[in-house]
Amino acid sequence: EPEVTQTPSHQVTQMGQEVILRCVPISNHLYFYWYRQILGQKVEFLVSFYNNEISEKSEIFDDQFSVERPDGSNFTLKIRSTKLEDSAMYFCASSGLAAGTSTDTQYFGPGTRLTVL
Amino acid sequence: AQRVTQPEKLLSVFKGAPVELKCNYSYSGSPELFWYVQYSRQRLQLLLRHISRESIKGFTADLNKGETSFHLKKPFAQEEDSAMYYCALSQRNSGNTPLVFGKGTRLSVIA
Numbered sequence: 088e089p090e091v092t093q094t095p096s097h098q099v100t101q102m103g104q105e106v107i108l109r110c111v112p113i114s115n116h117l118y119f120y121w122y123r124q125i126l127g128q129k130v131e132f133l134v135s136f137y138n139n140e141i142s143e144k145s146e147i148f149d150d151q152f153s154v155e156r157p158d159g160s161n162f163t164l165k166i167r168s169t170k171l172e173d174s175a176m177y178f179c180a181s182s183g184l185a186a187g188t189s190t191d192t193q194y195f196g197p198g199t200r201l202t203v204l
Numbered sequence: 205a206q207r208v209t210q211p212e213k214l215l216s217v218f219k220g221a222p223v224e225l226k227c228n229y230s231y232s233g234s235p236e237l238f239w240y241v242q243y244s245r246q247r248l249q250l251l252l253r254h255i256s257r258e259s260i261k262g263f264t265a266d267l268n269k270g271e272t273s274f275h276l277k278k279p280f281a282q283e284e285d286s287a288m289y290y291c292a293l294s295q296r297n298s299g300n301t302p303l304v305f306g307k308g309t310r311l312s313v314i315a
Contacts, residue, residue, distance in 0.1 A: 090247075118300040130248070130290065132302035143302060178248065182300050191300055195240075195248040 089113045091196035093179050099202045103168050108199045110162045110179030119162045120180040120193060121154065123147070130178065136162065169203045176200050206231050208291050210306035217281050218314050225276040225309050227265075227291030235293040237267055237274040238303065242288040251276075251289070261285070281313045 092111045100106050112119050121133040134144040136154055153165045162181075166173055176198045182191040207230040217223050229235060237254040252260045254267040254274060265276045274291060288310050292303040 120302065122303075122305075129307045130292075130303075130305040132304070135300070135302055137300070142300075145302075192250050192253070193300075193303060194250075197247045 091179055091181055091194050093177075093196035093199050095199060096197065097200045097202070099204065100169055102171060102203055106166050106169055106201065108164045108166075108177050108179075108201070110164070110181075110196055111160050112162055112179065112181030113194055114160070116181035116183050116194075118142075118182045118191070118193075119154075119156070120182075121164045122178045122180065122195075123175040124178065124198075125172075125175045133164070166201075169201075171203050174201055174203045206235075206293060206295075206304045208293055208304055208306035210289075210291055210309050212309045213307070214310045214312065216312045216314060219283055220280050223276075223278045223281045223285070223311065223313075225289050225291075225311065227274045227276065227306060229272050229274065229291075229293050231272075231293060231295075233295055235295065237265070238292045238294070239263070239265055239274075239276050240290040240292055240305075242290070242308075244287070248290065281311075283313050283315055286311055286313045 094109045119136040122130050124130045132145050134148045135142045151167045155163050178198045179196040180193040182193045209228045211226055239251040240248045241251045242248050263278045265274050267274050288308050290308045291306040294303050295301040
């Protein structure tokens with residue numbers, strides 16, 4: 088069964104450095120998402136992406152964040168200048184097209200644990 | 205504002221006992237409700253959604269609009285049910301919208 092993959096599984100970086108988290112969504116999916124989970128807190132939506140542009144973003148997704156689909160398979164999240172509070176588990180998800188009034192299932196990757204020192 | 209509340213951080217039950225994981229939501233529109241599960245060292249995966257009205261691994265959940273609840277139930281817990289369970293909602297009739305998650309409940313089934 089196809090799965091969403093994410094690399095790396097764990098990234099350690101110094102405050103102020105740029106990081107790029109990578110995701111390969113399921114190949115025939117059209118919607119891509121990033122979520123994050125700070126330790127002990129809930130999974131929070133960051134951004135969704137469809138048809139090569141951001142379709143929705145949360146308040147968390149400020150100018151320090153950007154997303155890109157550089158080729159036909161990868162979907163990346165860049166944090167330009169990391170802060171301590173960016174330390175979290177970052178999940179990528181993908182889904183197909185909604186059918187009728189129903190939301191299509193979102194399939195999640197295993198996550199990248201980002202540690203900012 | 206959309207909100208999902210899971211009041212229990214941890215729920216411990218004995219094998220064979222009934223399980224109920226509580227989920228309440230706050231949403232002004234017409235929501236679609238989901239339960240996601242995360243087994244140890246595995247990814248988040250969909251367990252069930254209210255629209256399907258199906259039973260997965262013996263679990264069921266009924267949407268109660270009057271009580272704004274979507275509690276997850278299983279009549280007889282198994283050890284392999286031990287996992288983190290997240291209730292989530294999204295907006296219906298709006299295509300693919302983001303999920304809003306609760307904080308999760310860790311279910312521990314004791315042999």
